[in-house]
Amino acid sequence: MKEQFPNTIDEPNVWTAANFGLEDEWLVQLSADNISEIERAMDSFLASGIPPQKIHSDIFLLPELAPILLEAHREVEYGRGFLVLRGWPSERFSYDQNIAAYCGVASYLGETKVQNYEGEAIVDVIDEDKPYDQTSRGYMSNKRLPFHSDGADIVGLMCLGEPIEGGTSLLVSATKLYNVIRQEHPEILPTLIRGFKHHRRGQHDRDEPPVTTKRIPIFSFNSGLLHCCYNRNPIEWTVHEGLMLTPEDLATLDYLDELCNRPGMAVKMTFREGDMQFVNNFVILHSRSAYRDKRGHRRHLVRLWLENKTSRRGASGLLDIYVPGSSKVSEAKAGA
Numbered sequence: 001m002k003e004q005f006p007n008t009i010d011e012p013n014v015w016t017a018a019n020f021g022l023e024d025e026w027l028v029q030l031s032a033d034n035i036s037e038i039e040r041a042m043d044s045f046l047a048s049g050i051p052p053q054k055i056h057s058d059i060f061l062l063p064e065l066a067p068i069l070l071e072a073h074r075e076v077e078y079g080r081g082f083l084v085l086r087g088w089p090s091e092r093f094s095y096d097q098n099i100a101a102y103c104g105v106a107s108y109l110g111e112t113k114v115q116n117y118e119g120e121a122i123v124d125v126i127d128e129d130k131p132y133d134q135t136s137r138g139y140m141s142n143k144r145l146p147f148h149s150d151g152a153d154i155v156g157l158m159c160l161g162e163p164i165e166g167g168t169s170l171l172v173s174a175t176k177l178y179n180v181i182r183q184e185h186p187e188i189l190p191t192l193i194r195g196f197k198h199h200r201r202g203q204h205d206r207d208e209p210p211v212t213t214k215r216i217p218i219f220s221f222n223s224g225l226l227h228c229c230y231n232r233n234p235i236e237w238t239v240h241e242g243l244m245l246t247p248e249d250l251a252t253l254d255y256l257d258e259l260c261n262r263p264g265m266a267v268k269m270t271f272r273e274g275d276m277q278f279v280n281n282f283v284i285l286h287s288r289s290a291y292r293d294k295r296g297h298r299r300h301l302v303r304l305w306l307e308n309k310t311s312r313r314g315a316s317g318l319l320d321i322y323v324p325g326s327s328k329v330s331e332a333k334a335g336a
Contacts, residue, residue: 005189007182009226013081013283014175017267026080026267028072030087034065038088042101052096052103053112053121060104069108072278076109076154077311081280082171082267088274090160102158102276102302109278110306113152114323125157125301127293142293147172147260147285148231151319152305155279155286159271161300167291170266174228174283177259178219188252192218195229196249199237200321211241212321218256227282227313232257234321260285271301278306282313 020026030038041060045052050059062069075083085105090098099122103112114121127142142163147170157169181189195217200210218230232253236245245253259265266287271277279286291299305319 005193005221006224008179009175011175011283012079013173013280014179015080015173015267016176017264020267023269026083026269028068028083028085030065030085034068035088037062037064038101038105041104042093042097045100045104046097052099055100055103055107056111057107060107062104062108065105066108069105073109073308076278076280077308081173081284083278084269085276085278086272086274088276090158090274095160098158098160099302102156103304105276106156106278106304106306109156110152110154110308110311113305113307113319115151115303115305116322121304123303125303126299127291142291142299144290145288146232146257147266147287148233149174149229149285149318150281150303150305151322152307153281153311153313154306154308155281156304156306157271157275157277157279158302158304159273159275159277159300160302161298162271162273163291163299164294164297165292166289167271167299168289169269169271169277170287170289171269171279172260172266172285172287174219174230174285175226176265177228177256177285178226180259181256185255188255189219191249191252192256193220195220196235196245197238197243198231198234198318198321199241201234201237211238211243216318216321222313225312228285229282229318230256230285231318260287280313281305 041062045055045060048059057066072083072085075081088098088101093101103122106112112121115123181192195215197215198212200208200212216229218228220227220229235253239245269277293299307319
C-alpha cells in the first residue's frame with residue numbers, strides 16, 4: 001500500500017475550516033456589468049428555443065465574464081475545490097430565465113449531464129415531503145443529508161428560495177480526510193479502497209438488479225490523484241436486498257462519518273437567493289442541515305451535474321449507478 005498510495009496528499013484542496021478566515025475567500029461577486037452580460041446572453045438563448053441543458057459556452061457568449069468563469073473552473077479543479085458566485089438578482093426573473101442564466105454560466109465549467117433514471121438534467125431540490133430511504137433521492141426531502149458525493153465531476157446548486165430555518169450547506173475536504181485517516185487509522189484504508197455495493201433506489205429497469213454488481217471504492221487513485229466517492233445510506237440500504245455489512249465495515253463507516261463531522265473540519269455557508277455554488281465532486285464531500293419551510297419562505301435549489309472532459313479525476317463515480325454508461329469513464333471504455 002505504501003508504494004501505491006501516498007502517505008500524505010499535499011494539494012490546495014487539503015483544508016479545514018480554519019484555513020479560511022472570511023467567507024469572501026470563496027465568493028466571486030458578480031458586478032452590474034457581469035449581470036447585464038448574462039441577461040443579454042440569457043435573452044438571446046431563450047429566443048433560440050434550444051433546451052437549457054443543451055447550452056454550451058459557444059452559444060452562451062459572455063466575453064467579459066468568461067475569463068472570470070475560467071478562473072472559477074481552475075479554482076474548482078486545481079484550487080480549494082469550491083466557490084460561490086453571488087449577486088445574480090434571481091427575484092427579477094422567471095424560473096425559465098433563471099435556469100437559462102444558470103445553465104449558461106455553468107457551461108463554462110462543464111457539460112450538463114442527466115442525473116437520474118427519469119432522464120432529468122435539471123433537478124429542483126425542494127421538499128416533496130418524501131422519506132429519505134431506499135425508495136427516493138435525498139433532494140426530495142427536507143431531512144438532514146449526511147456528507148456524501150454526487151455523480152459527476154462538478155456539482156452545481158443555484159438558490160431560488162431560502163427556508164425559514166436551516167438548510168445550511170456544509171463542505172469537507174476528502175483529501176484532508178484521507179490524510180487524517182492515514183495518521184489515525186491506516187488499517188481501514190483497505191476497506192475504503194475496496195469499497196461497497198450500493199442500492200440503486202429504483203433507478204433501473206425492472207429486469208436489472210436493485211444493487212450494483214460491483215463494489216464502488218470510497219477512495220481510489222487515478223494518475224496519482226485521490227478520487228472520493230461516498231454515500232453511506234445507499235450502502236446500508238443494500239440490507240433490504242439481503243446483503244449484510246460486517247461489524248468491521250460498520251465501524252469503518254462510523255469512523256469516516258465521525259471524522260467528517262468533527263468540529264472544525266467543515267466549511268459552512270448559508271445560501272442567498274441567486275447564489276450559484278460549484279463543488280469538485282471527487283475531492284469535496286457535501287452535506288446539508290435539516291430545514292423548515294414556511295409560506296413565503298420555501299427552500300428551492302436547482303442542481304446540475306457537470307462533467308468536464310479535461311478533469312484530472314477520471315475514476316468511475318455514482319453517475320453510472322443512476323444513468324449507466326453515461327459517465328466519461330464509461331464512454332471512454334465503450335469507445336476503446
